[in-house]
Amino acid sequence: MGKLWRWTIAVTVFLAIFYTLWLRTTPGSSSRITNKFARPPSNDRDVAEFVNLFIGTVNGGHVFPGATLPHGMVKAGMDTDSPGNHAGYDADPIYKATGFSQLHDDGTGGHAPLSNFKLWPLKECLDFEHCPTQLAHRSASRALKSDGTPDDGGSPGYFSTNLSTGIRVELTATRRTALHRYTFPSPERPDPNIDTRPRLIVDITNDGQKLAWNIELNIEPRSGRVTGGARYQASFGEGMYHAFVCVDFKGEGYDIGPPVEYGTYASGDISPNSTSGKSQYWGEQGAILTFSPPKPGHTVVIARAGVSLISSEQACANAEEEIPDFDFERVHKQARAQWNELLGRIDVEVDDSDRETAVLFYSSLYRSHIVPADYSGENPLWNSSAPYYDSLYCNWDTYRTLFPLMSLHDPLTYARIVRSFIDIQQHEGWLPECRGATVQQYVQGGSSGDPIVAEFYIKFHSYVEELGINPEELYTALLQDAEVESPAWNFAGRQTEIWKSKGYLPVGLFAQGGMDTRQVSRTLEYSFDDFSISQVAKAMGKKADSAKYAKRSRGFELVWNPETTIEEGEGILGFMQPRYKNGTFGYTDPRHCTVNDPKHSSCFFDSFNLDGFYEGGPIVYSQYVPHDTAKLIELQGGVEPFIRRLDFIFDNGYFDSTNEPSQQIPFMYHYANRPALSTERARQTISDSYNTSINGLPGNDDSGAMGSYVAFYLLGLYPLPATRQFLVSSPYFSRVTIWNPLFSTYTTINANGFEGNPKNGTGGKIYVKSIRINGRRWKSNCFIDWDVFELGATVDLELTDERDTTCGENDDALPPSLSTGGYDLDITT
């Protein structure tokens, strides 16, 4: 390497660092990201008061109701011994609490993920060596409220519970550190025979799956500091991850001193005075400490738990940096303020007579920001200056609505996630797909990182470089998914060779690299993924590529069998069907995976699923071509048969909103120029399945996929990912204002004539008759463009109670589809 080169590199690196620092530290200095630190005036409101953390904490919702920052790595929460404790917690009081652990996911399936490093307070022991340490012996019920529900509470950045032992537990968090506050009961008349000094357990081995290897554990007797870690099993994949913790204790308002008793335990046996444990064995292991506060009445013990995926030392450093003062109130207040700032960017008019709808909205919006989680600085796999996000469980769930929602009000976090995706692609070869705890997990659809990255580029293409993203690297990452066969497409990337040569994924090939299942649904996902790439190519001015990927995005047409019929569906002709390599169609009963499936088939991720579909059968997937609904209408025989089919789906119980490919079905009447029918179906979906009770979710929250979908429905919008269009219906509020911090713009949607929301979803003034943007009549009553959010605007919806509304008279009044002219990207650069 010549000297000049070295100089050039040195100067370039210097400039890059300087530019990055300057962008970070100098508000107002960058050309367009001028007001990125400005705050919308409306969010002085304490919108956190509308958030109910407990929606979806029974009934398989698997919602995480603990303490976290928006996209925080640490998610401190209560674990219960419920079989459905994927996020640790279960609101059903029959389940006992087993610990307060530091890491969780939200709304996932698979095996219970994370839930590492449970802390547990013990009220009294006969003596130290007989304290119960194992889960089965130490667990305790929660205290019950008068209505029989557990005495648990929480709000953004905070969780609390009262245990049946009388101990009160409160949790709050920073990004990588949890703060626990244990208030031990002070006995009214102390019994000298019972030792009630506060004791705490730090459990190293009981993660969600209760499987740990290579256990390390250390106690510092002088300070009481406990450090440790182990390797744990991923939830929905084959790999393992390493995690570490560092716990320190402090009295609140007094000096607690060093522990008066301490020791390690293994499989129920306590070794007093032992300060370390190191073993391969995966039995229950941890540390136990006794404190002796100076006076009666000193009953509050603060435990600070730093977490790291790199080392115990780093876990301690994280804790010391983030919470040097152990100040519970301060940390809690700051966490709530962060949530208020974020959630307050979407301001809805709250009608006091319908507060529940505001609770449903803000709780759903809240759940859209639990994951992906910001693990920056904690990636053990490679060193990089890019951010590192994890808990993408899975992109297939979240690309439809979660990321388009972030486009509206949180583009700076979105930009960091995209940077992280590109960084992962550069180190692992393909964009991430279903990552959890640093491990590649099973791919559900295609390469759904593509539409996430593409959505970002389509919406922010003239800002990407200012946001630290190199557009050519972004495009290269997409092409890698599209062009290069992944040797393990079960975990990342695609089965590109057969896709490129056949245009669809044939059944019965015994392919290498993954489970040879889900060929039809993957064909539809690959089609959409390639559509998203064609949009990016178009926005980049790469015309030939754009045409190439647009053509590939028509792969779905090849798995449409025009002959297939369905029982009792008179006049319904044609379904997506499995197809062999030789072109002959196979057959999967269109009722597959529905309530009326005569075979009660499994539609999930397993090798027995040989019918070609995943989480939905031919009925759902025959509606699933988000980029070209006009083509679907044509395949289905025209507008009338298309409407008849939609009605058939809803009226016969075939609609199931729990699986993501169904999310846009209620809105599809828009494409048939019958938007009022979409409004009714969408509102019925909400009233049938989504509410503010603990069972207010019909299935897994899927990492906020459900939360973001409900948030959009309540805003009266449905996004088309990787395009600049949003379908419009009436919002559940008389006014909605959205603040975009990248553009520093407000967009206000007024529902003029709003008279409240009918309980069952239909009836009353809920249909959109016309749309005005900044006072001027807009070309369509069915969709709006991204410009409205990029430039800021006032959108006036005129509502009516008449169901015969249309999108408008002209051809461009219908929402766009690829086969009828495609998507206007409105490139202004």
Ligand SMILES: *[C@@H]1O[C@H](CO)[C@@H](O)[C@H](O)[C@H]1NC(C)=O
């Ligand atoms: C627990 O008990 C305390 C008082 O001891 C009370 O203030 C609190 O509301 C109770 N419930 C929860 C969930 O913290």
Ligand SMILES: *[C@@H]1O[C@H](CO)[C@@H](O)[C@H](O)[C@H]1NC(C)=O
């Ligand atoms: C643990 O150490 C303390 C203090 O040195 C001592 O009093 C106690 O007897 C020890 N316990 C055991 C079981 O060795």
Ligand SMILES: *[C@@H]1O[C@H](CO)[C@@H](O)[C@H](O)[C@H]1NC(C)=O
């Ligand atoms: C990252 O850098 C640190 C400090 O130089 C080093 O100890 C560590 O091994 C590196 N990690 C990887 C995965 O390369």
Ligand SMILES: *[C@@H]1O[C@H](CO)[C@@H](O)[C@H](O)[C@H]1NC(C)=O
């Ligand atoms: C195509 O392949 C399938 C599966 O091997 C077979 O059942 C079918 O008969 C073949 N069709 C033709 C026309 O050869």
Ligand SMILES: *[C@@H]1O[C@H](CO)[C@@H](O)[C@H](O)[C@H]1NC(C)=O
């Ligand atoms: C809330 O929704 C759930 C499931 O989606 C449903 O089972 C339950 O009946 C609903 N509850 C109310 C009060 O509407």
Ligand SMILES: *[C@@H]1O[C@H](CO)[C@@H](O)[C@H](O)[C@H]1NC(C)=O
């Ligand atoms: C919903 O309620 C409205 C008003 O109470 C009523 O007119 C309408 O028929 C109901 N619709 C359904 C589907 O139950």
